[in-house]
Amino acid sequence: MTGPLVIGDSKGNGGSGKKNDVILPSSPLYLHPTDGPALSLTQIKFDGDNYELWADAIRNGLEAKNKLAFVEGTVAKPETVAGEEESLEAVAWRQCNATVKAWLRNAIEIRLHSSITFSGTVPEIWKELKERFAAGNAPRVHQLKAELHGCKQGKDQSVIDYYTRLKSIWDELNNYSKMPTCTCGAATFFTKEREEEKVHQFLMGLDTEKYGHLRSNLLMEDDVTSLSRAYALILREERHKAVTKGKEEVIEAAMAVQANTGEPNNEKEEFKPPRCTYCKKAWHTEDKCYEKHGYPSRGRGRGRRGGRGQGRGGGRGGEYQSANAATTK
Template structure:
């Protein structure tokens, strides 16, 4: 359960994360305003952060969606609205992406950079549909390592065998092939 922060904790969080994530996660709540009193520094700081983050959100979302959030008062309201409307799964797209991954091969005229970049773009989009639960026992590390190794295998399977078969064999012989970046760098160097 999220805890509500005091002003001192807010200042600490402000210097650590600039309060961006705290606003979205409802960790930074608007300080209470007493009627008839001048606004406190906490209220001014909260309002400035809220306006700044709202502007960032407006700048990164599709312009067609602006009317749906333009009158939202807080970042939390915007985030809640966007999450409810657009965070649904998309099984057909996931299937399409996984199919693209399975069929992705390096073309004869395609450089390693082009091949890797397209493969990475597909994987990055696929990650958006993935939901890895919070883990307190370290199992997530194992899962992350397995996914990284899967990425390496996917990359190696799609390489042009006539050009890179030998380096693929050398990488597969290694005991620890859990770094896609390392595999990519070795193949790129070979190119």
């Protein structure tokens, strides 16, 4: 790797380490104003068991910040001659080294800080982490394939969560199995075969009760569909089932409320007025039936119906009037 780039000031000073020299933005020694020690390179926290996934995320973040050379150790610390002023490059290297160490510390769980030494240079810290936590390929590959074999969609697990778990296993396995560079077309064949294998693994782990029918339809196709298309179809079916289930729950809730309130099923059903069990006429009950208890002395139509009430009721009308008179005294 070429050395860090330094440019002189507007007065024509060259890259000789003078105070007015400036580190170019293209140099790994350049720190942007936003590259502070509190920066987080990734949301993945190293917990002692996820080194491969974490290391890949850290390398990607450092690459984006043009600081990957620090963990690789390809940026040597500039030497300072005894008795001379520290050069601009040496100061920049020291600041970048401290900043990258802070980024690594931010990406490691706090409970592991006491077991990791952050006093050395970034390459030394990175080497220590790799030697301590990087598992051998064979045991880790065996563990991942065992997890892949047992990866099934839970009863209440969404398709997104299930697929995310599968993809994390596939991605880590891919780190241990690199596809060789090939110009004869064999790599394309193996890539397609690996894609079809992922489709079968994804479909096999789905909830049979929910997606068994759709899975059968996909497997009936002559050319096995791509993983992205299979995932999109299953996700669409999940959303359709969610909408259907929501409507059914609304209907069941409405039926439950209706059963509790005793409301009629048919909104257009006519209201039925009360009916007397004595005279069989509507709009009154037996306890208020004039035919049974007699008509009041000043009731509507007494002159016309009073006699009939007394004749049929055997004088009940008179008794009703006497009772009323006695009450008003």
